[in-house]
Amino acid sequence: MEMLNPPIPNRAIALIDVNNFYVSCERVFNPKLEGKPVVVLSNNDGCAVARSNEVKALGIKMGQPWFQLKDLARKHGIIAYSSNYALYADMSNRVMSILGMFSPEQEIYSIDECFLDLSGFKRLNHTDYGQQIRQRIKQWIGLPVCVGIGSTKTLAKLANHLAKKNPEFNGVCDLNSFSLKRQTDWFQRIDVGEIWGIGRRLAPKLHEIGIKTAWDLKTASPSPLRARFSVVMEKIIREINGTACIELEELHPTRKQILSSRSFGVPVADLPGLEESVSLYINRAAEKLRRQQSIAGVVYVYIRTSPFNPRQRYYANGIAVPLSMQTDNTVPLTKAALWGLRRIYRRGYQYQKAGVILSELTPQQYRQLNLFESTSTTEVDKKSTKMMNIIDQINARMGRGTIRLASEGFKQPWKMKQGNKSPGYTTKWEELVCV
């Protein structure tokens, strides 16, 4: 039977992704790390979240706890960094603003990935264009990126995976330019778990029913799989067949809930310590809340001991504290969170983590008026929003925490571990050392 080539797709979506982002950022400022095995650890120096190729080759998995790797690390001279989010965020901003020059439509998907819509550039060779992107990011920022192109976001992701894993693509893979035969050959070699949205739980389940490769999923019929799994699965199948189900989101979608949580560097047993940390997390969450111009109606606060330590009693609890009036002001949000915290706190436990969630979020302009509220109260409220915005601006310019509530404490002994953090090369003068 004759193999027909697919119809020329009318869309071209590119997914640009920085290789081993955090590790690559460290290497920009410390070129001696080039060619050496390097990992960057998660908050609290907990798990490996970014690995150089040398580290991946040693079989170290994403998210593996660092303490389990100490021996291996010593043996192979692995260099481990604490995560330096100020540096990575700044590098990310630089990369994204350059990438934005390559298309009028950009979705910043994560700290190191973005989609560009190239559909308008019909007369351009997209593979060449991808190479230009790579070259410019390398030259202007010093970071290595790969480019994947396809007719949907899921295909662009898959193309990016191919570009990353197979040197013959030289960092750019455009699935739109593939013949059906070539695409089939590649898809049959890709494990179904590599597809965007198929994670470590779904992949084995699909394997069980005989769907092992990207090709198997592409040619599977959507409706029974939707029944067996979910509507998300059906969308994935349609997407890898070239039907767009996931649109490019240029505006950051406003969140329905905002969470801020952190593990402690050392266990915390006393209430004041927990109060300080909860206070800080509320501050972070409230900053995010105001950035997306929302107000919150419920503050959820939770604490827990370590779930990994079998030698001590486990305790975890949380409470939802409704606010009488929705707000974005740190002061009442903190009050509510601390009130909740005192309700769930039990003495005699070694707490390992605390967190807050802001929910019942609505846009600032739809602020719900209380039945018993006078207009003057809303004026007061508007002023408080204004004041919080000014505080945000000062903190943005002078550094986080320049103005904050005293309830956050000053010594913060529970602060997370960061044993080996690199300097804030691009954001903090005082951390730069001239040699």
Next chain:
DNA sequence: ATCACGGTTTGCA
């Protein structure tokens, strides 16, 4: 039975 709800679990990146 069915629905709305809230809290909990699952899953992904």
Next chain:
DNA sequence: CTAACGTGCAAACCGTGAT
């Protein structure tokens, strides 16, 4: 020296009480 395991989001799920 020892002990040590991230975060943020949405969707699915599930039990409950009201209708």
